[in-house]
Amino acid sequence: MLDYDIVIVGAGPAGSAAALKAASEGKRVLVIERGPEPGSKNVSGAMIRKDYVTSIFGEDMPFERNVETIKVSLYNGNKPVNIEFHPDGLVTTGRLKFDKWLSSVSEKAGAMVIPKTTALKLNWENGIAKSLITDRGEVSAKSFVLAEGVNSLVSMESGIKGDWTPENSVQAVKMVYSIKKGDLNTLFNLPDDNTGMSWRMITSDPLVAGFMYTYKDSLAVGIGSPIKELVDRKIRPEKLLDDFLEMTGIAEKVKGYSLREYSAKIIPEGGFPDINVARGNVYLCGDAIGLVDPLTFDGITPAIASGTIAGEAAVHNYDKEIYRYNLMKDPEISKIAKERKLETDFMTGNKAGEYINMVSSMLEGWASGDLMGIRNTMVSNYRNLIPDLMTFVMRMR
Amino acid sequence: MRTEEKLYTLRYKKDDKSHLAIKDENTCLECTAKYGEPQPCVSICPANVFSWQNNRIVIGYENCVECGASRIACPYENIEWNYPRFGKGIALRYA
Numbered sequence: 001m002l003d004y005d006i007v008i009v010g011a012g013p014a015g016s017a018a019a020l021k022a023a024s025e026g027k028r029v030l031v032i033e034r035g036p037e038p039g040s041k042n043v044s045g046a047m048i049r050k051d052y053v054t055s056i057f058g059e060d061m062p063f064e065r066n067v068e069t070i071k072v073s074l075y076n077g078n079k080p081v082n083i084e085f086h087p088d089g090l091v092t093t094g095r096l097k098f099d100k101w102l103s104s105v106s107e108k109a110g111a112m113v114i115p116k117t118t119a120l121k122l123n124w125e126n127g128i129a130k131s132l133i134t135d136r137g138e139v140s141a142k143s144f145v146l147a148e149g150v151n152s153l154v155s156m157e158s159g160i161k162g163d164w165t166p167e168n169s170v171q172a173v174k175m176v177y178s179i180k181k182g183d184l185n186t187l188f189n190l191p192d193d194n195t196g197m198s199w200r201m202i203t204s205d206p207l208v209a210g211f212m213y214t215y216k217d218s219l220a221v222g223i224g225s226p227i228k229e230l231v232d233r234k235i236r237p238e239k240l241l242d243d244f245l246e247m248t249g250i251a252e253k254v255k256g257y258s259l260r261e262y263s264a265k266i267i268p269e270g271g272f273p274d275i276n277v278a279r280g281n282v283y284l285c286g287d288a289i290g291l292v293d294p295l296t297f298d299g300i301t302p303a304i305a306s307g308t309i310a311g312e313a314a315v316h317n318y319d320k321e322i323y324r325y326n327l328m329k330d331p332e333i334s335k336i337a338k339e340r341k342l343e344t345d346f347m348t349g350n351k352a353g354e355y356i357n358m359v360s361s362m363l364e365g366w367a368s369g370d371l372m373g374i375r376n377t378m379v380s381n382y383r384n385l386i387p388d389l390m391t392f393v394m395r396m397r
Numbered sequence: 398m399r400t401e402e403k404l405y406t407l408r409y410k411k412d413d414k415s416h417l418a419i420k421d422e423n424t425c426l427e428c429t430a431k432y433g434e435p436q437p438c439v440s441i442c443p444a445n446v447f448s449w450q451n452n453r454i455v456i457g458y459e460n461c462v463e464c465g466a467s468r469i470a471c472p473y474e475n476i477e478w479n480y481p482r483f484g485k486g487i488a489l490r491y492a
């Protein structure tokens with residue numbers, strides 16, 4: 001049987017961060033990845049914080065375009081209210097290139113990465129995992145990191161955590177269109193091939209969070225919507241995306257360009273801190289413990305943060321309470337943990353609809369000089385809505 | 398654009414063994430009586446993997462995009478949901 005100090009399941013951002021950390025500390029690390037290569041099974045928007053990633057993985061990160069403008073549109077019916085931000089340090093990237101690069105950095109630090117191999121289950125003895133069984137054989141280790149993403153089958157098989165429910169998960173579908181650089185620049189008023197824009201949209205009925213990101217020579221568009229709502233209303237996610245593209249006018253823009261790729265993936269909306277994060281010498285991180293914001297889809301930063309902490313825990317074989325504490329201490333992770341209540345509010349009932357309608361009417365009132373209207377909206381909603389509202393708008397950046 | 402045309406954009410290697418299965422077909426009858434058609438698995442799947450034919454759910458696993466939604470949408474936890482083996486299934490390039 002193969003034997004390593006630490007075995008990691010998944011070569012996504014969380015797994016590669018854990019591998020980099022553990023290998024840098026001199027441990028013998030093996031990463032098991034089910035895809036033919038890292039990234040080939042993974043779906044994101046993706047917009048990420050370049051400085052954060054390079055602070056851990058070093059320079060030369062592959063990316064598509066610098067995001068100089070983020071437009072946020074709140075749809076209340078078919079008329080959106082738009083807000084524009086000019087962020088610093090955000091870039092767009094595709095997962096195959098990105099994850100391959102992350103994984104290669106962990107390899108340079110000494111980790112061994114084996115693709116095309118699916119982890120099936122852990123072998124336990126007295127609450128301690130002894131080995132991991134894969135479809136190509138068994139490997140033993142002193143500790144394990146499960147960085148297996150949202151469909152965390154090994155974690156569930158081990159009884160460390162349960163599955164997501166329709167109430168706390170989002171179904172997302174995405175399409176990438178091939179559009180020549182020059183055409184893309186013209187379509188979205190981009191000054192050059194390195195500058196990009198992002199567009200995030202929210203609709204209230206049904207509750208849909210959408211995105212549009214400019215890549216170098218293509219356009220990524222997608223939506224996410226709570227599984228419960230889709231199932232209850234028998235809405236097909238794919239149809240929802242098609243309708244969404246029509247409503248936002250993106251369908252018109254991509255007319256005549258070919259579809260390059262279609263993909264889908266669920267997004268967890270519940271999880272840390274209300275979830276078990278470890279058992280014995282096995283540590284969970286990233287999407288496996290729900291570290292993603294379901295409205296903005298930001299999950300890569302907390303995946304890397306938690307992966308690094310899991311790698312450290314695996315090196316020192318920390319007790320699970322210490323691991324949990326270390327996760328909680330990290331600003332990227334505690335931010336998500338603190339937003340949980342807000343999230344539950346958004347996803348259930350029609351709270352999201354209320355927020356969106358309120359922002360829309362406030363901003364419309366403001367724009368048209370109807371100050372009394374704004375005052376009324378604010379007064380009538382003061383108690384329950386205003387404080388959360390600002391958080392809502394700010395996190396869309 | 399039809400779903401099948403969208404799925405054509407994917408690189409795919411077929412595992413000859415299905416990674417998806419229905420645990421108990423009677424449960425699907427119960428589900429259909431309660432939820433009607435399309436059933437939750439049929440309606441949540443973005444790749445037309447599930448279809449209702451002759452009173453049973455038929456699985457076209459080679460269409461699967463491995464998103465995970467059907468497993469969660471099934472009100473009876475009646476879908477056995479695994480990953481394809483040996484790196485098979487979809488291989489994304491631009492997602």
Ligand SMILES: Cc1cc2nc3c(=O)[nH]c(=O)nc-3n(C[C@H](O)[C@H](O)[C@H](O)COP(=O)(O)OP(=O)(O)OC[C@H]3O[C@@H](n4cnc5c(N)ncnc54)[C@H](O)[C@@H]3O)c2cc1C
Nearest residue numbers: 010012013014034044045046047119149286287299300303
């Ligand atoms: C449509 C969409 C848009 C998104 N947009 C953004 C965005 O713009 N910005 C952002 O920051 N985040 C975004 N996210 C969220 C982000 O993709 C995730 O939060 C992030 O990928 C989580 O990283 P991870 O390493 O935990 O999991 P993953 O990236 O899912 O990696 C898990 C890895 O484990 C492998 N694996 C799983 N099970 C096994 C097994 N049994 N054996 C072997 N290997 C296994 C998988 O193949 C995969 O490589 C988006 C998500 C979606 C669905």
